[in-house]
Amino acid sequence: MRIRNDHGRFETRAIHAGQESDPHNGAVMPPVYLTTTYEQDAPAAPREGYEYSRTTNPTRLCLEENVASLEGGEWGLCFASGMAATNALLDKLVPGDHVIGGNDLYGGTYRIFKRVFERYGIGFTLVDAADTDAVRSAMRERTRFVFVETPSNPLLRLCDVAAVAEIAHAGGALAVVDNTFATPYLQRPLELGADIVVHSMSKYLGGHSDVIAGALVGRDEALREELAFFQNSVGGCLEALSSFLVLRGIKTLPVRMDRHCANARALAEFLEAQPTVERVIYPGLASHPQHELAARQMADFGGMLSFELAGGVAAADAFAVATRIFTLAESLGGVESLVEVPTSMTHAAIPAAERRAAGLADGLVRLSVGIEHADDLIGDATRALAAANERA
Numbered sequence: 001m002r003i004r005n006d007h008g009r010f011e012t013r014a015i016h017a018g019q020e021s022d023p024h025n026g027a028v029m030p031p032v033y034l035t036t037t038y039e040q041d042a043p044a045a046p047r048e049g050y051e052y053s054r055t056t057n058p059t060r061l062c063l064e065e066n067v068a069s070l071e072g073g074e075w076g077l078c079f080a081s082g083m084a085a086t087n088a089l090l091d092k093l094v095p096g097d098h099v100i101g102g103n104d105l106y107g108g109t110y111r112i113f114k115r116v117f118e119r120y121g122i123g124f125t126l127v128d129a130a131d132t133d134a135v136r137s138a139m140r141e142r143t144r145f146v147f148v149e150t151p152s153n154p155l156l157r158l159c160d161v162a163a164v165a166e167i168a169h170a171g172g173a174l175a176v177v178d179n180t181f182a183t184p185y186l187q188r189p190l191e192l193g194a195d196i197v198v199h200s201m202s203k204y205l206g207g208h209s210d211v212i213a214g215a216l217v218g219r220d221e222a223l224r225e226e227l228a229f230f231q232n233s234v235g236g237c238l239e240a241l242s243s244f245l246v247l248r249g250i251k252t253l254p255v256r257m258d259r260h261c262a263n264a265r266a267l268a269e270f271l272e273a274q275p276t277v278e279r280v281i282y283p284g285l286a287s288h289p290q291h292e293l294a295a296r297q298m299a300d301f302g303g304m305l306s307f308e309l310a311g312g313v314a315a316a317d318a319f320a321v322a323t324r325i326f327t328l329a330e331s332l333g334g335v336e337s338l339v340e341v342p343t344s345m346t347h348a349a350i351p352a353a354e355r356r357a358a359g360l361a362d363g364l365v366r367l368s369v370g371i372e373h374a375d376d377l378i379g380d381a382t383r384a385l386a387a388a389n390e391r392a
Contacts (some may be wrong), residue, residue: 018247059241060237073190085236125140151182278310308365337368
């Protein structure tokens with residue numbers, strides 16, 4: 001794959017990498033190739049390698065080159081969803097293999113680990129990935145992946161990517177980092193030693209809550225060939241129009257992330273000062289236990305925050321339904337602000353005992369802070385806190 005990293009700095013590559021004007025008519029935006037098949041010049045002689053769009057599509061290829069460039073990778077593969085990307089990784093495993101994961105992963109990741117692939121004789125050990133000793137102790141002879149989110153969903157824990165990668169490599173495993181929350185604008189795990197980066201591009205990369213997409217990015221070409229085989233065999237590829245929409249979203253990723261971060265920081269500081277808020281979890285606060293690691297590993301602290309209310313789950317539910325600007329909905333990373341209660345929504349697949357053991361309180365509220373005016377978001381949170389206090 002041809003990855004163009006010579007377009008300049010990140011903001012410039014977000015707009016130009018993988019995309020050149022059409023040589024026939026000068027179109028600035030890549031065409032949306034809504035075709036399933038391609039004419040061949042002779043039997044088994046496809047033009048430029050294109051045979052069938054499940055395998056390769058020119059619009060998807062533009063996006064794959066773009067995402068790889070932004071992550072500092074040599075290749076990218078784009079999938080129909082983040083879970084399809086994760087599935088392709090797990091397709092590498094055979095019975096008896098073992099995976100270490102963080103103990104507060106996204107609920108969908110937990111579900112595919114424990115309720116899908118564990119049935120096939122794959123072992124999964126979930127640990128606090130912020131604790132490198134716990135990761136090291138969980139390693140086995142047949143550990144194939146150490147799979148972490150940093151920041152994690154929804155507790156915003158960070159793991160030291162370089163340290164985790166070193167542990168994984170010492171045991172012959174691959175270090176896999178879900179970089180959805182941070183995006184390559186704030187954090188590039190490959191540069192810290194990771195082998196594979198996972199994205200749900202439905203979130204910040206797409207940025208507009210209008211497309212479902214996922215990606216894997218890496219540097220080892222042999223690994224790419226293996227994962228592309230699984231992608232093609234299973235059929236979890238990203239179609240052309242969705243590829244176009246993600247490319248459109250990525251063009252504004254840097255300016256959006258700057259506003260996401262600024263708004264989240266302002267809202268976190270506001271919530272931390274409220275007497276009925278027991279705990280605010282945001283890496284940009286000095287109170288976050290891994291604030292120094294976040295400052296060292298990330299360019300900024302992201303647009304996600306979580307908090308716990310003194311009134312528990314009743315107060316959390318009351319807050320979530322009382323907002324006017326924050327929309328009560330799953331997902332994250334769009335320009336609009338969202339609110340959810342993870343235990344009954346995105347993380348309901350995780351058994352209650354496991355959630356609580358991992359520190360995910362029943363009354364936790366998660367906010368995806370959008371790019372509206374910060375004062376309006378704080379005003380909305382003020383009204384919702386008043387409603388939560390009445391319920392509590």
